[in-house]
Amino acid sequence: MAFSTATTENISEVYTGCLSGLSLSKKLYLELTPPSEGDTMADRERLLYALENQVDGPVSFPYSVLKRDYPAFRLDHWRVTVTLVFTGDGWQVSALEAGDTTAFHYGLAVDLGSTTVVMNLMDLNTGRIIREEGCFNGQISYGEDILTRIFHTQAGEAQKKELQEATVSTFTGLMDRLTAHTGIDVSKSSVMVIGGNTTMIHFLLGIDAFPVFMSPFAPVFNDGGFIPGRELSMPFEGLVYCIPSAANYLGGDILSGLLAVDMMKNEEISLYIDIGTNGEMVIGSSEFLVAGAGAAGPALEGGISRYGMRADAGAVDSVSVKDGVFTVTTIGGEPIRGICGSGIVDLLAQLLLNGWMDLRGTLQPEQSERIVMKDGEPAVVYGWGACPGDGRSETADGEDRYFTQSDILSFMDTKAAASTMVSCLLSETGFSPDDMDHIYMAGSFGKYLDLESAITIGLYPDVPRERFSCVGNGSLKGACALLADRRLFEKLARFIPNMHYLQFATVEDFVTQMQASKFFPHTNLDAYPTVKAKLLEAGVLK
CATH class of the missing domain: 3.30.420 (Nucleotidyltransferase; domain 5)
Incomplete structure (x- = not known):
């Protein structure tokens, strides 16, 4: 299911806010005064009292974190590291660990797309992206398009759960790969920020997405707030934040992009x-x-053509015509399997500029031997199964690859x-x-x-x-x-x-x-x- 991997060597981004202590979470090492006969303040209140001079704004300490982590107070004589996540109007304790663990401070950023999911691991002490992993969205098994997936969930709660579990499984797989490649247990990262369209976030949170597509097109929510990863059945001990949407078709992925370009x-x-x-x-x-x-x-993902495909190995991704010579490149330099969106755009531009197609999109067969009849209509062959003259094959299976007149109109x-x-x-x-x-x-x-x-x-x-x-x-x-x-x-x-x-x-x-x-x-x-x-x-x- 994997489609790409980017390592430290080819990721150059450094987010300088972390260097100024501005990251969404912070880890503080505290040496608390142990309780005594004259000081019987409870552990939770002792920590919150110590934090009053350490952070600006209110601090909450949820029951779930207290129940899970309270033994840390006594494991190292009240020397603890507390992880705090900023939730917009204050701080929330997300973890408590014995000793000084401030060197381990990581966060995850995710693009939850309907087709692909990409996850970055960031060192929140330095702002450096350590590694990126991506794969196809596991929801695809329930439908290539979003509407098919939404209709699948209408069959009942079990089907809603299937979409939610498919999303979580995709996240889990990416986290496992990040851990395997870096040696960092990313499940213990303090916070995960997700950009995704309105429907994808509804699926992730296990909430009915049908209102997104049903008049009057009002989603169940726009802002889901901060959610413990475990509440989403995710093997993640920190908090999960999904960037809010603005409307049914204007999701957190777009608002996230607006942040990126300021x-x-x-x-x-x-x-x-x-x-x-x-x-x-x-x-x-x-x-x-x-x-x-x-x-x-x-169309832009190749979906309109018989041989259209996603940007994967063997997909034609660029086309040029110079002095009548037709040249293509493929992803990975592989033999031609089909054509992806960028290849289609190049193909059409070259057809137009060379007069092989008129302004109405009509192919002109007299202009090139590559324009032939296929499936009962004119088509331009961008990959010969057997080249005229020498019989050499340009394709992976020895069959012609072509873009038809109907494909152009679509x-x-x-x-x-x-x-x-x-x-x-x-x-x-x-x-x-x-x-x-x-x-x-x-x-x-x-x-x-x-x-x-x-x-x-x-x-x-x-x-x-x-x-x-x-x-x-x-x-x-x-x-x-x-x-x-x-x-x-x-x-x-x-x-x-x-x-x-x-x-x-x-x-x-x-x-x-x-x-x-x-x-x-x-x-x-x-x-x-x-x-x-x-x-x-x-x-x-x-």
Whole structure:
């Protein structure tokens, strides 16, 4: 089930808040005065009294932690290390250990995606990411798409429990791998911060997610607070915090991303875009935030094509055509098995720029021998099972790999939905693409695609390229940032009350705009001046 591993050598992030003692948890070594005949203060109250001069704000000491850890007081003559987690308005004792264990201070940051889950182990004394592990979400066995999983849970409480257990099992597997590779028992980390969409967090907490998708689309909760890991049946002794959601389709993964880019830092206008199966986007500055979300479809994960696939070994991830020579690269340099989202975007951009496809997405068979009839319609072959001339195979199984005319039209629906959501968000706020000071591309798709190709097909607006920034996994980075700097709670608290959520379905001309976007790059070529210039230079436009 594993798909990736990143080690210390290729992770360079250091979160400096930890170096200033600002992490979400702290460990304090205390040498308490032992009780005596003249001092019979109880152990719990003795600890809380000692902490009054050590931390700002109130401290709570839950019964569950007291019952589990109270023997530590007497194991080393009242020399103890207390772990405290900041919960937004105070501190909560999450562990008590005998002796000085302050050197062992770790936290976990997680991106809980519907397809993949990624977990980082952070040293909270240094702010260094020690290791990253990722795998496919165990929920997939109950449905590739979220709706199928939600309908599965409607069969009864046992089915809800299955989704919750699948999520916990995924987390447990990642924790086990982190422990195995680092020698650090990560189950004893003090806190875990999770970014995930609204439905994923409902599944994790074992709460019915059906209201997320049922009118009037009001989730059961947005903020679940801090929860002991053991209450979630997770082998984790610390507290678990899921970054809150703002709406049914605007989850904690997006709010986490806004933390990662510091969306409200100044008066400059920023646009945050995370396009996958769903498209989520936020426009704003220090003064306001307007967000919208909607279904984009499976195209960007390769799901529209017979040979579409996730970004895995053997997937075509880039395409170029130069002087009529067609070249592809695959993940891992493996023989071609299929094509993933970034490869599709490259493929379509190259087809357009070389005149192999017109602006309506119609393939032009006379332009290349790679455009042939497949399954009763034109298709472009990106991997020959047997190359014309020498019979050499470019594919893993000796069968052709191709992208059909129907695949192109299906992709246009996804492209149109994504670009229309962006244009609606801009028009509803009175801005144009040129008003954007920063455009943040988030998500795994935004990380791997070629920016020029994405603009060429009209997925992103045509503005100066230096305004674009690739965030990568914003959900994970935001979780790491909060883990390292508790002051971000204040910024998180500003997001939701300052955020207006736009329902794209209520935009009067949304469908009309989508139809206009079903061209490459758009019916209004003047909105894409650099693309228009390339098409004129290539002779594709007259």
